[in-house]
Amino acid sequence: MLHIALCDDNIDELSTMVTLLGEYKESKPIQFEYAVYHNGLELIPILEKGKKYDIYCLDIIMPSFTGIDLAKEIRRFDKNAQIIFFTSSTEFALESYSVRALNYVLKPVTREKLFYTLNDVLDQIVKVQETAIVVKSKKGIQKILLSNLIYAEAMGKKVLYHLISGSVVECIEQFSTVCDNLLKESNFIKPHRSFLINMSYIDTIKNTEIMLQNLTSVPIAQGKVKKIKECFLAFQMEEE
Structure with missing residues (x-):
């Protein structure tokens, strides 16, 4: 089930989008639901409560709070x-990049x-969801989606x-092997000999640590902060 947010201050254009989404839903073997917002100020409180959507369809030119402003707020949460x-x-x-x-x-x-x-x-969503690793933990063989x-x-x-999800999968294996496998993926980086992080979840890069979106602090090895920032910037540009 996919969740889609539509945000546009023009009621007629919102209505057109809803109609077309209905037609799209009938033409595809996928299930999705959508929510309609008339401006960004309606959507932000929903995000602050922890609600997330898979897809955001945003108008850019809206009074008071533009679509670009709204997208920046969305990126704070997701x-x-x-x-x-x-x-x-x-x-x-x-x-928009x-x-x-x-x-x-471009409209119409x-x-x-x-x-x-x-x-x-x-x-794009399927591509992200399909990338996974298989590990052997205490519970047995487990598949971990890299996303x-x-x-x-x-x-x-x-x-x-x-x-x-907040859960932790514990395995007995060589960390060097894990690094060899995950560092082949463009979204992983090794800021410290004991940590490998998914750059999609970076919140802030400081001089000695990286703050992740789950509020975890990961140390940065001495002398690596410049390289880490460069890699993160390149990753963001790649994502665009």
């Missing part, structure tokens, strides 16, 4: 959600435009996989 801008102006196209928007669609929104864009978004892995930590002869 680094991975797909953001699509629907707008009547091209002037914000460059700025700063919030890692997947697509920038047509059936062809919307279907093409949603197909692209779903391809759910916040960071891995070496502790003696054990490796602890910290997941977005």
Whole structure:
């Protein structure tokens, strides 16, 4: 089940989007539900309460609180959600990259435009969800989706996989092997000999530590902060 948020101050355009979403739903073997917001100030309190959507369809030109402003707030709570801008102006196209928007669609929104864009978004979501590793823990063989892995930590002869759910998968394996496998993925980085983190969950990079979205502090090895910041910037540009 996918969850989609629509935000546009124009009631007629919102109505068109809802109609087209209904047609799209009938044409695809997927289940999704959507919520409608008339401005960003309606959506922000929902996000603050912990609600997340897989896809955000945002108008850019809205009074008081633009779609770009709203997207920046969304990124505070969710680094991975797909953001699509629907707008009547091209002037914000460059700025949309700063919030890692997947697509920038010019209005009027047509059936062809919307279907093409949603197909692209779903391809991206499936790609992220399918990337996984298989580990042997005390509970047996487990599959860990990399999109759910916040960071891995070496502790003696054990490796602890910290997941977005708050659970920790404990395995007895070589941390060096884990690093060899995960560092092949563009979103993982090793800031310290005992930690490997998913950059999708970075909140803040400081001089001696990285703050993750789950409020965990991960140390940065001496002399590595510059490289870490460069890698994070490159990752954000790649995501755009």
